[in-house]
Amino acid sequence: MKxxxxxxxxxxxxxxxxxxxxxxxxxxxxxxxxPMDLSYVLRIPWNQSLCQKLQPTENISVTAENVTTxxxxxxxxxxxxxxxxxxxxxxxxxxNLPDLPTSTSCLNDxxxxxxxxxxxxxxxxxxxxxxxxxxxxxxxxxIETTKDWVNELGPTSALDSGCKSDLxxxxxxxxxxxxxxxVQKELLAIDGNTxxxxxxxxxxxxxxxxxxxxxxxxxxxxxxxxxxxxxxxxSEEGSGDKGHSRLVFGLTGAGVAVVVMSCLLGxxxxxxxxxxxxxxxxxxxxxxxxxxxQGSKLRVRPNTGSIWYKIEELEKATDNFSQKNFIGxxxxxxxxxxxxxxxxxxAVKKVVESDFQGDAEFCNEVEIISNLKxxxxxxxxxxxxxxxxxxxxxRGSQRYLVYDYMPNGNLDDHLFPSGASGMGKxxxxxxxxxxxxxxxxxxxxxLHYGVKPAIYHRDxxxxxxxxxxxxxxxxxxxxxxKQIKEGQSHLTTRVAGTHGYLAPxxxxxxxxxxxxxxxxxxxxxxxxxxGRKALxxxxxxxxxxxxxxxxxxxxxxxxxxxxxDASLSKNDDSVNSNPKSIMERYVMVGILCAHxxxxxxxxxxxxxxxxxxxxxxxAIPDRPTPLGHPSFSGNGKNFxxxxxxxxxxxxSKDMLR
Numbered sequence: 001m002k003x004x005x006x007x008x009x010x011x012x013x014x015x016x017x018x019x020x021x022x023x024x025x026x027x028x029x030x031x032x033x034x035p036m037d038l039s040y041v042l043r044i045p046w047n048q049s050l051c052q053k054l055q056p057t058e059n060i061s062v063t064a065e066n067v068t069t070x071x072x073x074x075x076x077x078x079x080x081x082x083x084x085x086x087x088x089x090x091x092x093x094x095x096n097l098p099d100l101p102t103s104t105s106c107l108n109d110x111x112x113x114x115x116x117x118x119x120x121x122x123x124x125x126x127x128x129x130x131x132x133x134x135x136x137x138x139x140x141x142x143i144e145t146t147k148d149w150v151n152e153l154g155p156t157s158a159l160d161s162g163c164k165s166d167l168x169x170x171x172x173x174x175x176x177x178x179x180x181x182x183v184q185k186e187l188l189a190i191d192g193n194t195x196x197x198x199x200x201x202x203x204x205x206x207x208x209x210x211x212x213x214x215x216x217x218x219x220x221x222x223x224x225x226x227x228x229x230x231x232x233x234x235s236e237e238g239s240g241d242k243g244h245s246r247l248v249f250g251l252t253g254a255g256v257a258v259v260v261m262s263c264l265l266g267x268x269x270x271x272x273x274x275x276x277x278x279x280x281x282x283x284x285x286x287x288x289x290x291x292x293x294q295g296s297k298l299r300v301r302p303n304t305g306s307i308w309y310k311i312e313e314l315e316k317a318t319d320n321f322s323q324k325n326f327i328g329x330x331x332x333x334x335x336x337x338x339x340x341x342x343x344x345x346x347a348v349k350k351v352v353e354s355d356f357q358g359d360a361e362f363c364n365e366v367e368i369i370s371n372l373k374x375x376x377x378x379x380x381x382x383x384x385x386x387x388x389x390x391x392x393x394x395r396g397s398q399r400y401l402v403y404d405y406m407p408n409g410n411l412d413d414h415l416f417p418s419g420a421s422g423m424g425k426x427x428x429x430x431x432x433x434x435x436x437x438x439x440x441x442x443x444x445x446x447l448h449y450g451v452k453p454a455i456y457h458r459d460x461x462x463x464x465x466x467x468x469x470x471x472x473x474x475x476x477x478x479x480x481x482k483q484i485k486e487g488q489s490h491l492t493t494r495v496a497g498t499h500g501y502l503a504p505x506x507x508x509x510x511x512x513x514x515x516x517x518x519x520x521x522x523x524x525x526x527x528x529x530x531g532r533k534a535l536x537x538x539x540x541x542x543x544x545x546x547x548x549x550x551x552x553x554x555x556x557x558x559x560x561x562x563x564x565d566a567s568l569s570k571n572d573d574s575v576n577s578n579p580k581s582i583m584e585r586y587v588m589v590g591i592l593c594a595h596x597x598x599x600x601x602x603x604x605x606x607x608x609x610x611x612x613x614x615x616x617x618x619a620i621p622d623r624p625t626p627l628g629h630p631s632f633s634g635n636g637k638n639f640x641x642x643x644x645x646x647x648x649x650x651x652s653k654d655m656l657r
Contacts, residue, residue, distance in 0.1 A: 032101035034109045035092070036084040040220055041113035044083075047232040050076055051119050071599060074127035079231040081110055085133070086212035086219035086229070093146040095205055096135035103130040140202040141190040146213060149205075152190050158182040163210040167223030174450045176228055180206045185614070199615050226452065307382030307402070314338065314348055314384055314400055321350065328410075337405060346381060347406070351399040366401070369478050372451065376443030378466055378476040379404045406474065408467035411436065415462055415527060427567040430579060432471055433528045437586060439473035440465055441608040444521060447475075448514045448604055456512055460520035461501045461534070462527055500535030500546070504596050515598045518607065522593025526551050529587050531565030548594045555591055555620060560584045585610070588617045596623050 051073040084106070089095055097103040111124040135144050143149050162179030165172045180203060187202040188194050210228045211219045218224065225231045317338030318325050325336045333351040340346060369380045384400040408414075417425045428436070440460070447455040457475065464477040503519035505511045523534045526547045536545035554563045561569075564583055589610045595601050600621045602610065609615045 032099070032105040034102065034106035035097075036088050036106055036109075038084050038106070038109050038113050040083060041080060041110070042116060044220065044225070045234040046080055046225075047076065047234055048117060048119060051114075051123055070126070073123065075230070076232065077110075077114075077123065077127050079225075079229045081128075081133075082208065082211065082229050083219045083225065083231070084110075086208050086224075089146070089208050089212035090219070094135055095144060095146075095149075095208055096139070097133050098135060100130055100134050103133045106133070140198065140205045141187045143187075143205060146209075149209060153183070153186060157186070159206060159210045159214050163214045163228065164216055166217060167215065167221075167227040169223075173223070173227040173452065174446075176210060177449065180210060180228060183209075188614075194614065195616065199609070309382055309384040309400070309402060311384055311386045311398070311400070313340070314402070316341075317346065318348055321348075333401075345405040347403045349401040349403070351401065372447070372455075372478075374443060374446040374450065376439045376472070376474055377446065378406065378474045380478075403476070406466035406476075407469050408471055410463050410476075411465040411467065411473065411524075411528070412462035414467070415531065416533060427531075427565070428528070430568055430583065433568075434582075434586070435471070436465070436467070436473040437525055437528055438608070438611060440475060440521060440524065441604060441611060443473070443475040444517055444604045445608055448517070454514065456514060457517050457520075458512065459498060459501075460517055460524060461498050462524060465524065500533070503598070505598055513598065514603065515601045518593050518601050518604055519595075521604065521607070522590045522595075522601070523548060525586060525590030525593065526563075529565065529568075529583065529590060530563050531567065548591070551587065551591050552623070555588070560587055563587050582613075585613075585617055588620065592617065592620055595621065597621070 085096070088097070097106060107124050107128060107130055111121065114123055115121050137144055141152050143152060158179035159176070163176035167173045167176055183206045184199065184203045187205065188199060191198060191202065207228045211224045215221065215224050215228075219229075222233065226233060315321065317340050318336040319338075321336050325338060326334065327337045327347065328335045333349045336348045336350070338346050338348050366380070366383050370382075373379075381402045381404060383402060384398075386398045386400075414425055414428050444457065444460070447457060455478075457478065459477060460475070464475065466474050466476045468474060499507075501520040501523050503516040505513075506516045506519075526532075527534055530547060530551060532545070532547055532550070534547050551563050554560060561580065561584060564580075564587065568583060589602075589607055592610075593601055593607050606615065610617045
């Protein structure tokens with residue numbers, strides 16, 4: 001209790017210290033009972049792993065990993081406490097607790113439940129102050145009760161239509177989250193204050209209203225806990241002895257069924273393959289549907305939009321993968337332009353190498369990608385897997401991915417035109433650059449928050465951003481994408497990506513989080529706004545150009561305008577109000593996203609809000625140690641490579657894919 005009071009006192013101005021002491025004295029003599037039943041903390045299978053790693057002590061060293069772990073644990077506890085607050089809202093119509101003693105009592109009760117789970121006894125006091133859960137008209141739009149909510153927003157809002165159904169469905173969850181942001185904007189407009197703190201408070205109110213009032217299944221339903229409240233659950237945990245018994249019997253029955261079906265399918269495939277060998281044909285694997293020949297008719301896999309093509313169809317579309325249809329070297333393969341029988345123009349990637357260990361894993365990845373539907377992602381139309389037999393088929397095992405064709409190529413060709421692909425391309429205008437940056441941010445936001453489990457792209461760079469006929473950006477090439485499992489804060493994986501775009505913590509330690517994509521996005525923003533490559537090794541010396549170091553030096557020297565591409569200064573868009581300040585804001589967001597410290601980077605959602613002007617760009621935090629040092633020799637534009645990117649003898653041939 002003393003720690004809570006001390007934390008509370010630190011948050012107030014020094015002029016109110018006497019009032020705080022009086023309030024503390026009154027609080028200690030007042031017995032308050034928490035009106036919330038927090039027993040669910042012990043009942044629901046929430047993921048405790050992040051908080052188990054957190055051991056707050058006086059002497060713990062402050063590192064990026066510690067900060068990130070603390071933030072993740074506190075966010076988990078806030079989501080967990082939010083279940084009780086949503087239920088309290090449903091029962092009392094109050095968005096928060098009525099007074100400070102009640103809030104203190106509830107946090108003490110909350111900590112007692114946390115302690116019963118063998119978690120640290122100071123977690124709650126480390127994350128929260130009692131005052132933050134006390135109701136006040138100053139939190140968001142003067143709202144304290146559901147009656148106030150209705151008075152300000154009307155009897156129905158976007159939440160009522162977007163969050164009422166079962167939110168375990170990904171589409172429903174996406175609609176609910178979108179509705180939350182829409183209502184947040186309406187609340188901010190009513191409040192008149194658009195600061196980042198106010199934006200968080202209003203979104204917090206929208207989440208509580210969706211969870212406690214709107215959703216038909218209630219705050220403790222899996223959909224509400226995992227979607228608007230964002231709580232990670234351990235899906236593998238059972239629900240008591242009865243549930244365990246059902247699970248055992250269910251798995252036993254399922255095991256017998258799997259064995260029987262495996263035998264039958266094994267015999268079928270063995271006879272089918274033997275028959276094909278006699279015919280001297282390669283086997284065209286079509287996972288998930290009938291293997292019988294169906295002529296040239298397209299075969300759509302059930303439950304997905306992916307089409308499984310025959311190799312003959314793709315060979316005909318690309319004129320047998322002729323050189324004249326070759327349009328580029330993508331990640332892990334060559335890309336060819338083709339025209340299907342119905343006239344649809346497509347891009348066919350012939351996969352040369354990848355992380356995929358086998359056809360089954362490849363097909364699983366295809367199914368994940370084919371279910372991604374967003375206007376800022378390149379649609380995957382389908383794929384083809386050919387398992388050739390050496391005695392009959394010289395082609396061997398081959399894999400192909402079929403995408404919609406993007407007529408305006410990739411972003412790199414427009415930013416840095418060279419060769420045939422860059423001929424005739426004029427510099428991108430400011431409106432085009434702005435649109436492309438926002439499109440990429442929205443595509444990444446969908447991958448991180450619009451699907452569950454979240455997907456990390458791992459290879460965001462200019463060549464993987466394609467432009468459609470309207471010059472709208474679409475994120476492409478998911479060859480390195482990883483889908484994080486429920487409950488994981490990060491992945492530890494083999495480092496893959498492209499030097500210059502790799503986040504330092506990922507390049508050095510293989511620690512992959514959503515912030516790794518944010519770093520790469522920040523580098524792309526700087527490339528677009530500055531008109532310079534992320535990493536230039538053309539000088540052949542260690543003093544290579546690194547855009548993050550260069551832009552950082554200009555920002556610290558208060559010369560942001562010097563970082564802008566010269567063509568933007570010449571073509572100043574007078575239609576926009578004060579466009580130079582907007583351009584400089586984009587540069588600031590880029591350098592913030594590409595900050596060396598993981599914890600100091602914004603999420604992609606916050607970065608998008610900063611770009612759109614919904615929240616202010618905070619002051620750029622200093623780096624703990626400089627990643628690279630400016631070398632002001634020559635024209636002052638060459639910089640040493642950052643240690644996070646340097647190797648024994650780094651050159652373009654040594655770059656990771």
